[in-house]
Amino acid sequence: MTINPQHQALIRQRNIRKVLQAVPVYILLVLASVVIGAPFFWMITTALKPFAEVAIYPPKWIPSYIRWENFVEAWQSAPFARFYVNSVFVSVTSTILQVGIGLFSAYAFARIEFPRKDALFLLVLATMMIPGQMTLIPNYITLSKLGWINTYKALIIPHAANAFGTFMMRENIMSLPGELFDAAKIDGAGHLRTLKDLVIPLTRPILGTLILLNFIGHWNAYLWPLIVTNTANMRTLPIGLVYMRMQEGGSIWNLMMAATIFVTAPILLIFIFNQKQLIEGVTRGAIKG
Amino acid sequence: MTGDLQRTSDQPKNLSVPSGATSPGWRRHLKERLTFLAFIAPNFILFTIFTFWPIFFTAYLSLTDWNMIRLTRKMVGLQNYQQLFATPLFYKVVGITLLFAFTTVVIRMAISLFLAMLLNQKIPGRSLFRGIIFSPHVTTTAAAAMVWVFVFDSNFGLLKWFLDIFNIRSPKWLSDPKWAIWAVIIVAIWKTIGFSTVVYLAGLQSVDKELQEAALVDGANAWHVFRHVTLPLLSPVTFFLMVTGIIGALQTFDIVSVMTGGGPLESTKTYVFYLYETAFQQFRAGYASALAMVFFVVIMAVTLFQTRMARRWVHY
Known part of the structure; x- marks a missing residue:
């Protein structure tokens, strides 16, 4: 059985629509995960910083070196x-x-x-x-x-x-x-x-x-x-x-x-x-x- | 498994009950009953000492004046209750607790329903998102609150950076009596949102898809389907989350204790923190017991309300 080209186009169209619909869902979920995960990130990055980089503004996201001695x-x-x-x-x-x-x-x-x-x-x-x-x-x-x-x-x-x-x-x-x-x-x-x-x-x-x-x-x-x-x-x-x-x-x-x-x-x-x-x-x- | 049973049945039977045919019925009954009692005994002994007895003891203590050290307790009748209802701080604490509980629960439920609907889509990576959203629920509250203290830091905190993006000046969250309670509310929402999200998600997954599709076929738009089909079908879940959420929020202690200690200017003094402070820092056992009794009555009332109303309001 062959699928006629018109039908194929329809399927492709539907798949594209599905992907496009998933994009906002992804964006919102990533946003939510970043907000909810932020304190964990903040905890870990702060724990690895030398003290001089803790009390600065704007914050330094990645410490210039990892201070394991903390x-x-x-x-x-x-x-x-x-x-x-x-x-x-x-x-x-x-x-x-x-x-x-x-x-x-x-x-x-x-x-x-x-x-x-x-x-x-x-x-x-x-x-x-x-x-x-x-x-x-x-x-x-x-x-x-x-x-x-x-x-x-x-x-x-x-x-x-x-x-x-x-x-x-x-x-x-x-x-x-x-x-x-x-x-x-x-x-x-x-x-x-x-x-x-x-x-x-x-x-x-x-x-x-x-x-x-x-x-x-x-x-x-x-x-x-x-x-x-x-x-x-x-x-x-x-x-x-x-x-x-x-x-x-x-x-x-x-x-x-x-x-x-x-x-x-x-x-x-x-x-x-x-x-x-x-x-x-x-x-x-x-x-x- | 069956192999195990087979094997045990081949062993000498001196360990097991003699079969019914050889021992009189009443004796077998007695043995059953004694076994039952022995099996439930540890649970019941502990419950009696540490859960049931304390109710009566608290009721008694609430009628006394006692500093937890003196050997004798003075009976003062209802004086503690009179004092309680004449103390402005008591009303302030109740107000703070109610504001905290309702705000937390309403915001949390709205967001978590939304998150649950996002997670209900069939997309790859879903369990990772679900895991991240749920993770605060298992994280040690006292430790998480500690992290949040630094997030709220008005000089170097993460939140100051975030607000600066939108050109909003960060309030001095934890030292401003107007803002401290909102800091506590934010943390409480963060901590509990994962739980209500996964419960809502389970609810959504048990909702009959055909009903939603039928409504769509009948020409309803997505919003109408949500409003008139999905939401009513979720009402048992919503009701459950609302009541348990309120009960949980009324019991909040860890976050307040670590982040604000009830301050500044008593602006975050929630009920349980007030109770703790009265009992274990000021050693006013009688007054604190009166507080505990009032708390007990309120929680019981909410719980009974739940069991009553679950039948009447909730659309199954």
Whole structure:
């Protein structure tokens, strides 16, 4: 079959129109990306500049030479090694506890019979409506009574329970075909074994997403660590960064931005390598929640 | 996976539940129930101590006069609430918070719907744009706010350079009481726009294309299709984003704490920052608890409003 020339011309015309339509879309998206990305660019370029090029106007976009010493000096200007250890330990432990605890209760709500368990589940959901700021004072008092202020326990335990993750995992477990669970039961598998051999392998994607989201959440936490830590050796990275600024007077911007990169780089790397999964996880959570 | 199950079933069964035939039904039931309780226990114990109990404790503390150090608390009845509603600063803080929340949410939603429609086109490089637009959402707020302080710098800042292109004189953003709140609003929009954009995008992708095409065939122009087909179909998403956006904006703390500390002249003192300051810098636990109770009631009201109205207003 041959396509007549007229038809060909029409197709070409339509393709050209399509491309032309895409041009304004591109321009607008590039514009939006430049505006939204500008602070990141500003952070990186400032962190690489010698001090003399920070406080000049108009700004120098590309430093005349890259001053790597900024990172060394920023690292030494506050106990950043310690902040890192604290942030990593607190975020990892909190994440493991949160996902683990959530998984157990999600499984129970999805697969174990219990009278009026839906009412109990509503109680879990209700905690999502209670703003965290409301609980600051009582939790601070509880922790002081326990002697936990300025310890890892204070940073980890109060946020180890988790409603959102429980909710997501419960949905996920309930969507698994019931025959699988019947088969496991017939095989004589108890709940623990079903959880380990059946549920965890099958819910791996959602577990991965929750682990990433929780980790990011704990890494970025600011208000709670600000309240329950009071010495430098217990501070997490965001708190340490803010204290560094208070000590430095906040005008040595190349060092400040180098320190800011210490705080944000791990999260941005996680995001870059798991972009699709994270965005989908966040969107799904939003639509279901 | 099935291999795993197969293997475990060949192992001695002393770990697993005895089968139903050998044990009486009530015993199996009991065991099920105990397992259920054991599985949900960690979550519930923590929720009880750190989420439910604090509500009652805050309610109690709000009726006392206490500096968080003294061993005894003095009951003062509703005095904290009376004082609260007689304090001009309280109204100022509420006003700032509401202005901040509504402005942030309205501007953010308008822009993010627009961005979502751009991202909804089938063009190469889409996921890169989406990633850049979304990235502030995952970035540590305190650290991002720190960068923004330098962006807003009225001598060497990025924004001064940008405004100079249009011959606009840069205000002294963070030290001018008129402008500081707008600086905070800009950062809050920047931080949250990616989230609403991807949620809108998901909404757009689930909108039935045929409805839009049918409208076009019927002679409607692009604007009419958007206004009378797309927008109504998106209303559940809009409503969700509006309510969660307002709740989130009412809770803003990190940005204010890092960028302005509530100043200058208390012009950026949002509710949660005021609460923090009262409780943890001035140690007025009773008064701060009254603030927390008012906050709690407002958030609950917004949430209940959401669940009520979602049914009535939203066009599915």
